[in-house]
Amino acid sequence: MMQIPYTVEARPDTGLHNAKIGIWLFLASEVMLFGGFFSAYVLLRTGAVVWPEGSSILNVPIGTLNTLILITSSVTMVLSWAALKMNDLSKFRMYMFLTFFLGLLFLVVKLVFEYTPKFEHHLYPSKSTFLAIYFTMTGLHALHVLGGVIVNIYFWGPGRKLWEINPERFTNRVEVAGLYWHFVDLIWIFLFPVLYLL
Amino acid sequence: MDNIENVQKYVRRYLTVFGALAVLTVITVGASFLQVGIITAITIAMIIAATKGSLVVGVFMHLITEKKLVFIVLSLTLFLFLVLMFITLFTFGNQVGIHVS
Numbered sequence: 001m002m003q004i005p006y007t008v009e010a011r012p013d014t015g016l017h018n019a020k021i022g023i024w025l026f027l028a029s030e031v032m033l034f035g036g037f038f039s040a041y042v043l044l045r046t047g048a049v050v051w052p053e054g055s056s057i058l059n060v061p062i063g064t065l066n067t068l069i070l071i072t073s074s075v076t077m078v079l080s081w082a083a084l085k086m087n088d089l090s091k092f093r094m095y096m097f098l099t100f101f102l103g104l105l106f107l108v109v110k111l112v113f114e115y116t117p118k119f120e121h122h123l124y125p126s127k128s129t130f131l132a133i134y135f136t137m138t139g140l141h142a143l144h145v146l147g148g149v150i151v152n153i154y155f156w157g158p159g160r161k162l163w164e165i166n167p168e169r170f171t172n173r174v175e176v177a178g179l180y181w182h183f184v185d186l187i188w189i190f191l192f193p194v195l196y197l198l
Numbered sequence: 199m200d201n202i203e204n205v206q207k208y209v210r211r212y213l214t215v216f217g218a219l220a221v222l223t224v225i226t227v228g229a230s231f232l233q234v235g236i237i238t239a240i241t242i243a244m245i246i247a248a249t250k251g252s253l254v255v256g257v258f259m260h261l262i263t264e265k266k267l268v269f270i271v272l273s274l275t276l277f278l279f280l281v282l283m284f285i286t287l288f289t290f291g292n293q294v295g296i297h298v299s
Contacts, residue, residue, distance in 0.1 A: 015265040024268050028275040035279045043286040060227065067223050075216040078258050082212070085205045182258045189250045193243040197230035 008168045023176045027183050034187055037137050041194065044129050052130050054196045057123070062113045063196040066106050067188060073102035074185040077178045084171040089163055093156060099181070100152040103145055110142055134195055141191060144184045151177050215257045222250050
């Protein structure tokens with residue numbers, strides 16, 4: 001059976017394995033996707049007659065808690081990859097479990113302590129421009145978190161079978177999933193002050 | 199990053215960066231209570247966010263040890279992102295619909 005080339009060894013022309021260059025190109029497109037929304041935010045805010053302080057509408061302590069949850073999940077993600085580099089599959093499983101658990105916790109906190117109270121107070125996206133851009137940007141980000149959680153659960157569960165056959169390729173897959181997960185963290189690092197604190 | 203000793207060294211670095219990110223998050227929230235103008239507040243918040251972002255991209259995403267091609271891709275992305283951010287400045291010159299008496 002023909003093997004997919006350059007999944008482990010680097011391509012001579014790029015110096016990278018294909019998945020690595022693939023994920024960086026994908027993340028570049030993601031920068032432009034979120035960049036469009038950040039640009040829209042700047043346009044809406046500078047064009048508005050009045051703009052509310054984020055902290056007067058949003059829950060800053062909960063936002064701070066979620067920031068810390070996502071940062072912690074980023075470090076457990078990179079530690080799961082490091083565990084594979086040290087040939088320790090059980091440690092990898094522990095760190096990967098923590099990563100997707102924290103990702104799920106982020107989503108639960110967002111839904112239960114942020115979105116639900118807003119809806120209970122009839123603060124819908126249609127209520128104001130601020131709420132419209134808040135729900136759009138955090139909703140898109142939450143979808144990215146959900147996507148990352150699904151991929152991480154796969155590598156924690158059935159996807160780890162590849163470790164038995166080709167450990168180096170599995171390690172590369174986890175590294176690529178990690179790059180995506182850190183990007184999701186990176187977006188939140190900017191979303192949090194922009195929406196909650198300014 | 200091939201041998202186990204090297205990976206262990208990097209693990210210590212990851213934990214240090216994690217501590218720095220947590221501290222910077224607290225500083226971000228603390229700085230928002232400062233009684234300063236909006237421009238100063240935005241500048242402070244963006245400097246802290248950019249520092250945190252650099253740590254995540256540089257250390258967690260291993261950009262500091264990445265190949266040249268990745269830097270080329272990201273440089274082009276950064277340029278286009280900045281165009282996207284500053285393109286809104288053109289609206290300040292747009293007088294359509296504004297009636298001057």
